[in-house]
Amino acid sequence: MSSVIALTELLESRAMKKIVVALIATTALSSAASAADLAAHYTKAPVAAPITDWTxxxxxxxxxxxxxxxxxxxxxxxxxxxxxxxxxxxxxxxxxxxxxxxxxxxxxxxxxxxxxxxxxxxxxxxxxxxxxxxxxxxxxxxxxxxxxxxxxxxxxxxxxxxxxxxxxxxxxxxxxxxxxxxxxxxxxxxxxxxxxxxxxxxxxxxxxxxxxxxxxxxxxxxxxxxxxxxxxxxxxxxxxxxxxxxxxxxxxxxxxxxx
The missing domain is CATH 2.40.160.20 (Porin)
Structure with a gap:
């Protein structure tokens, strides 16, 4: 009986690891995609032309x-x-x-x-x-x-x-x-x-x-x-x-x- 319980815990542990790895990978991919999308849409603000001083x-x-x-x-x-x-x-x-x-x-x-x-x-x-x-x-x-x-x-x-x-x-x-x-x-x-x-x-x-x-x-x-x-x-x-x-x-x- 104890052998069955140990086997079950091992399987559950491996399944949890797979789920955690999958979540981490998905989050990383989402972050990379968001960063790429922001980079594609970001435009540097124009620099205002200096005002010549006539005073x-x-x-x-x-x-x-x-x-x-x-x-x-x-x-x-x-x-x-x-x-x-x-x-x-x-x-x-x-x-x-x-x-x-x-x-x-x-x-x-x-x-x-x-x-x-x-x-x-x-x-x-x-x-x-x-x-x-x-x-x-x-x-x-x-x-x-x-x-x-x-x-x-x-x-x-x-x-x-x-x-x-x-x-x-x-x-x-x-x-x-x-x-x-x-x-x-x-x-x-x-x-x-x-x-x-x-x-x-x-x-x-x-x-x-x-x-x-x-x-x-x-x-x-x-x-x-x-x-x-x-x-x-x-x-x-x-x-x-x-x-x-x-x-x-x-x-x-x-x-x-x-x-």
Whole structure:
């Protein structure tokens, strides 16, 4: 009887071992299959592109071409207006500005001052003030310009497109010149000459590019409107003269940003 019991226990022990081995093998296979399935479906998360830092103060130089439109009018008995006449020339100067960056949005202020040689002239012809022989000309010249602007840009890495607007200031000469005759009824025509600081507004857009982390190159367009200025001729007519001026400019600049 004891032999039968021992044999039964041996058989049961072997059966249990087989069951345990089978369970272990099944679990291992299931784990391997799950791992393989996870590996097949796992995709590495993309690395976010670094945001270029535009925050800081910068200094630079700029130069470019300018062109625009002048218009002159007079309020003599029959208002005389020759229409528009074009002006053109160049500007060059310095820039100072500062940016603050919030994520990709860049806010800034900028100031520039420029030498300028932008001029034009036009013959008025005859008559003027009722004198058939009175030949005259008008001319205009911009000696310098300056701007105080706010800027709004959006960073695309090393590229920063922007729009800007603010105040425009210029030193302008306006002249009305009489060539012949120089006198009427014994009174000399003094013509009209005015040198003034004209204040108006500017709007524009451009794009900055970081050549290095601290060196920035720029291309931009500006529209400046300087409104009009007026004054009276000397005796004997005292006619009011009005000069209107606006300009366009395309400039390139090179700047250094301080960390």
């Amino acid at each position: 800081g103060v910068y200094l630079g130089v700029s130069a470019g071409g300018a062109w625009g439109t002048n218009e002159w009018s007079s309020d003599e008995t029959a208002p005389y207006r020759p229409g528009s006449y074009n002006t053109s020339g160049w500007t060059a100067g310095g820039i100072v500005g500062a940016n603050i960056q919030v994520r990709n949005t860049v806010l800034g202020v900028e100031f520039d001052g420029n030498w300028a040689d932008v001029s034009s002239s036009r013959a008025i012809g005859t008559p003027f003030n009722g004198l058939a022989t009175n030949i005259a000309s008008i001319d205009n010249k911009i000696d310098w310009t300056a701007h105080a602007r706010a800027r709004l840009g959006y960073s695309f890495g090393n590229w920063l497109p922007f729009v800007a607007g603010g105040a425009a200031i210029a030193g302008v000469h306006d002249n009305l010149n009489f060539i012949a005759p120089t006198a009427f009824n014994g009174v000399a025509y003094s013509g009209y000459s005015n040198s003034a600081t004209r204040v108006g507004f500017t709007v524009g857009s451009g794009i900055d590019f970081k050549v290095t982390p601290n060196v920035i190159a720029r291309g931009e367009y500006l529209y400046d409107n300087f409104g009009n200025t007026s004054g009276r001729l000397g005796p004997p007519t005292f006619d009011n003269q009005v000069f209107t001026l606006d300009t366009h400019a395309v400039r390139a600049a090179l700047m250094y940003k301080f960390d």
